[in-house]
Amino acid sequence: METALQVECSATVSDRDATLRWFLRRYGRGCMAYSTLQPGLDYFLHERLGYLAYLRLRHPIFAPRGLHVVIGDPVAAVADYEALLDAYLESPGAAATAFIEIGPNFATLLSRRGYPVNEVGIEWExxxxxxxxxxxxxxxxxxxxxxxxxxxxxxxxxxxxxxxxxxxxxxxxxxxxxxxxxxxxxxxxxxxxxxxxxxxxxxxxxxxxxxxxxxxxxxxxxxxxxxxxxxxxxxxxxxxxxxxxxxxxxxxxxxxxxxxxxxxxxxGLSPLAGVEDAHYRHRTLVNKLFRFMYRNCSFIYPFEGNFFHKEKYRGRSIKTYIASMPAFSVYRVLGVCKALRMF
CATH class of the missing domain: 3.40.630.30 (Gcn5-related N-acetyltransferase (GNAT))
Structure with a gap:
């Protein structure tokens, strides 16, 4: 029977890491894929399909019941995204999840499931x-x-x-x-x-x-x-x-x-650059917050300077997205920022 391995499972850490790297070398095309190996992440690992890597946050204001912040696209074949998502949704803590810096394939899947999907910036290739x-x-x-x-x-x-x-x-x-x-x-x-x-x-x-x-x-x-x-x-x-x-x-x-x-x-990403009200069903208030932060919150991150510098390489710009389940709110966005140590 196919199973999903998580950090709490009986498999050793070395076995888990070897499996992660096996999937990574086959499906790690996204620019965030290698970042899924960074310290401090938890994993939803499916033996056959691939894995999701996430930060776990619990905060009295922004995430009182806990929040998973999934980093990048699933490390899996695109054809297996939906099956991996279904398996993940049955796991503990999955009910409150934000998916950050995802591409159009996964964004389309989440939008089709009814989750709001907002633009979160531009990746440059x-x-x-x-x-x-x-x-x-x-x-x-x-x-x-x-x-x-x-x-x-x-x-x-x-x-x-x-x-x-x-x-x-x-x-x-x-x-x-x-x-x-x-x-x-x-x-x-x-x-x-x-x-x-x-x-x-x-x-x-x-x-x-x-x-x-x-x-x-x-x-x-x-x-x-x-x-x-x-x-x-x-x-x-x-x-x-x-x-x-x-x-x-x-x-x-x-x-x-x-x-x-x-x-x-x-x-990589130019965060919050070029955010538009387009394509997917989204939270308008979140887009307004992103555009305000891009123009006025350089004390958090040099958003405009980052965009200006990367744009000079004349690469291909790719829209990047953030999605949330069950619903987006300003508090959820701030929870994501807190998990990423932006403040």
Whole structure:
């Protein structure tokens, strides 16, 4: 009989992790797929179909009865989304669930089931085969200027294992960056930095005269057991790095990934960008809240700056969604934000 394994089951953690990675390598095409392996997540794992990864929240105001915040699309074949959802809905705690940063296939399924589906931002994907490494033309003028400024100051980019860098220097850079960004690592939508070599993850860094200025982590995206591309998951940069340093790293990564025959570089989500009242049945008040936050809440996250920067890479923009069961409310949205450590 087919069964669903959860954290509380008798299977060992190592057995569970091996099963997660098996599904990930076959169905982890989404830019959030590798993030489902981050610490602190719980899992609904079905032996045959795939899995859902979620944050568990209990809060006296935003989630007094508990809330599951599912991260990204199901790690499963698209044809199995509905069967996996049905199995999940029978599990404990599933009655109050928010699905964050999901794509159109899963969003359509949830909408068809009657759940409100709101836009939550734009994901950016670069088709590596079509990207102009030389950055010719007006469309790449910002990138060209940022690249040239960093290059002219003597910034150099290298790739390797994170373990080859000085551990204390990396820790100090990461700690300084976090202090400038509010002091706490976000979770869920950004996979937190792990200062260890991880399977299939790529690490690039920039130095000037031997000093570490910046590093970036690129997570793999899979299809049928093969790596087809990467997500630019995170960057850490010192406060006095030459302008364009982090872009120099991304451009070198693009060059190398393209030479290897990879298909895609995802720049990830621009949260709350381009939110419209379109396509799915949604909560209008939630959209109004998202648009207000995008324009006025840079103290929470640099929403507009994030969009401006990623848009300059001229990638393909993909609408991304958030859905909720049984119903959306402002409190539910704030509960999601709390689970993601946005405040």
């Amino acid at each position: 670069i088709d590596l085969d079509e990207f102009d490494d030389e950055l010719r033309g007006g469309q790449y003028s910002h990138l060209r200027r940022w690249r040239n400024k960093a290059s002219k100051t003597g910034v150099e980019v290298a790739e390797g294992k994170i373990s080859t860098l000085n551990r204390e220097e990396v820790s100090a850079l990461n700690r300084d960056w976090l202090q400038r960004k509010g002091g706490e690592e976000l979770v869920g939508l950004v996979r937190p930095f792990v200062q260890e070599n991880e399977p299939d993850v790529r690490y690039f860094w920039a130095t000037k005269q031997g000093r570490l200025l910046s590093f970036a982590v690129f997570d793999p995206m899979y299809r049928d057991g093969q790596i087809i591309g990467y997500l630019h998951n995170l960057s850490r940069t010192v406060h006095d790095a030459p302008h364009g340093t982090s872009d120099l790293i991304v451009l070198e990564a693009i060059r190398r990934f393209r030479a290897e025959g990879r298909e895609i570089l995802s720049l």
